[in-house]
Amino acid sequence: MERTAARNLGSVMIASAPTGNGRPSLAANLVEARYSLTTGNRSVPAVPPDGLTGLVLIEGRIWWLGPQSRPWRPERSGVEVVGVRIAMHWGQAIAGEPLNNFLDARIAVEELPGWPTEPISENRLLPGTPADHLTAMVNDRASHLAVDPWIPRIAGRIRAGEHSVAELADISGLSVRQLHRRCLTYFGLPPSILMRISRLHRAAARVPRLGNPDLSNLAVATGYFDQSHLNRETRQLAGEPPTKAFAVASNVRFVQYPPSGRSVALDSTR
Template sequence: MSPVYAERASRLAGAVVWTRGPEGGGAGIVLPDGCMDLLWTEGRLLVAGPDTRAYRSARGPCVGVRFFPGTAPGLLGVPAHELRDRRVELGDLWSGAEVRRLIERVDAAVDPVVAIEELALRLAGDAPPSDPVLRAVVASLAAGRSVSATAESVGLSARQLHRLALGAFGYGPKTLARILRMQRALALARSGVSFAETAVLAGFADQAHLARDVRALTGQSLSGLVRS
């Protein structure tokens, strides 16, 4: 396991495998990103639901799979809105005996990173194909298109899109769009783009609007996040 935080693309399409080793085991801040995670830590399998605010993670080594937005509910068999802003034991969602077998398998693995990825791949293999509309919604909102334009592009009414989003992402499309816009802004700012230009490119009214939204979603300043 890596001594600090590291991530790589998973063999599961759109997913990311990540590790946090003992030397990177202090509590950290997890920012909203529209995703859900399956994670293993010290003999426990947990599901991290979709966040609407920053989450302070527990201490200790951990490995996980971060699923592409909207795909985890179909693999886990639970609507995303039921897990919003929560970390839940997998045993609370599935049969306790089945989860104990899975935990034993990961615990016994030479490399828990490989084991947790294999588990995610198995879940995907057992689940029905993901709805292509979900990926189209994410792509549209991530590109900065409005919720109404996104709904029209996938052939849904605003009400239908909202209902779909609750089950797949855990919150409505406006919240998802706001979170994806913040992530887009952070990527720009961390690449060296000035905050003023970042605000324009990411779709904010101005730099002050960007600063307020980042603070509201993360509890931290934009400059602080970029430095960290």
């Protein structure tokens, strides 16, 4: 299986919201967000990891994005991208293999176990928007699958950030090492990294769009030791200091706005 690093997009930290028609989505607990954008150049802020997987339509081809461990910038500007972000607890089931096998990878969807074997291109999309088609693909895939109830429970606790890794292991009746292995399988990353990613998203969610936050208070409110800790974590995960990374944040988590002037069209489900 050829696996290409997803450097021209990676994943986008995006908002969650209702579907465009106002009705509950069939994927209400499966697809966290739908988005479309035009990639900017490498001078724009990096795209941070979000702990999720997803499907994207890029230049007429549908790809599956594995979990992301580092900030990325687009390789090329002006590329049209449509995508859906899959809920954290569904990623491994949709992929069909342990998610750590797909870390930082972009894979043609037909190469995933159990998916159609012929390339799925834009000219094979069903009626409706490309995001509708991607959502339908994920729904169809999930309709044949089941998820262990432990997975969404632990995913929720990781994202809430209310427990240490040791406490999460104890709650789960596992050793820390067993929890580490399970997180690699189901989420692609160790629990400590997932918790850091989630904490950064919680910090971003508190920043009004184009606001000028008090970083010291923001750090304390979102579980960092102090402002220096927030600065280090933001540089490592977002590739920028907080003042720059949060400058493009909205009150619905990070959204990377392209410099072309085109707005990001979001249609999220949570």
